[in-house]
Amino acid sequence: MTRPDDTFNGSFPFAPHFTDAPGFQMHYVDEGPREADVVLCLHGEPTWGYLFRHLVPVLSGAHRVIVPDHMGFGKSATPQHRSYWLQDHIDNLERLVLALDLRNITLVMHDFGGPVGMGLAARHPGRILRVVSANGPVPFGQADLFERLTANAGASPWFQWIAKAGQDGSLEPVLGQLGFNILSTLKLNGFENHALITDTWLSAYGSRFANPADCLGVIGWAKGFATGMHRFETPGAAAGLAIRAKPALAIWGTADRTLQAEHFLPLFSELFPAAPIHRLTGVGHYCLEDAPDEIAALILQFLRQTG
Structure with missing residues (x-):
């Protein structure tokens, strides 16, 4: 379990906030002016708000930046009696947003944060101002959604492993020891900047999963x-x-082997045909680890242009 006050040697210096609105202690970062438009950053698997640590200082000067940890991740609790399906995470996010009465929200979504954020948008479109996909899918009822998901799953090492492990019974034993294999899990999904691998970085992502x-x-x-x-x-x-x-922006690391651009960017363009797409060469699935400064600059420019 990650301590609420742990800054990981100062690399995550944000004051912790908690709400029990979703029925458990949900942690979130809340930085920037309270009266400003909201930037809501949503992580995926197996990360947490730490993924957005470089983005928060850049955007919080003019925006209220909220970074929740999903149930079972980061500094949020892991209730033992709950289910952890996509719809549960959408429910939890909705309860957080309503409890804080967040409006004029720009969604910044990575990995599974994409379908969670788009689930919120489906329920509360009036609270959403903009949409930013950063290697985060935007499944929203497209006609060919199932075909594209299936094609990606057949080509992705991560999804191939999940399918195999689900059949042979190894999925829960392997992921149940994530604290010991966090590096291999992150690398299987894909990051390209190996200079990231320090004791602090490994602790930030791995210590959460002690048992x-x-x-x-x-x-x-x-x-x-x-x-x-x-x-x-x-x-x-x-x-x-x-x-x-809504104004929208896609930023995609083209070295992503888990959510491959050829399968997911067409889904984005189908929803937002006029929206810009920035393809980042040599950037992997964890684009906010590989290219945090470039992504922060692109999002900041987008916010200013659509303000």
Whole structure:
């Protein structure tokens, strides 16, 4: 379990905030002026708010930056009686947003944070101002969604492993020891900057998963895919039209082997045909680790241009 006050040698210097609105102690970073528009940063698997540590200082001068840790990740609790499917995380995020009454939200989504954030948008399109996909899928009821997900799963080493492990029973034992294999898990998904690998960085990502009981979140993401338990939120017609009208931006590391650009960027363009796409060569799945300064500059420029 990660301590609430742990800054990981000053690399995550943000004051911790907690709410029990989702039915457990959910941690979130809350930086910047309270009256400003909100930038809501949503992580995926098996990361936490630490992924956005370089982005927060850049954006919080003019925006209120909220970075929640999903249930079972980071500094949030891991309740043992809860399920950890996609729809559960959407429910939790919705309760956080309503409890804080967040409005004029720019979604910044990575990995599974994409379908979580788009689930929130489907339910509350009036609270969403902009959409930013940073190697984060935006599944929103596209006609060829299943085909693209299937094609990606067949080519992705991570999803190939999940499918195999789900069948042979090794998924939960392996991910239940994530604290010991965090580096191999992160590398399987893909980052290119090996200079990241320090004791502090490994501790920030690995210490959260000290025992199997701490690993329900990461197991849930993977097991939900293997068993078909995840359900993408389906927006109503009015919500779908409202979201498609929002300013949007895609930033994609093209070395991503887990969520491959050829399968997921067409989904983004189908929703937001006029939106710019920035392809980052040599940047992997964890784009915010490989190219944090470039991504921060692109998002800041986008916020200013659409302000």
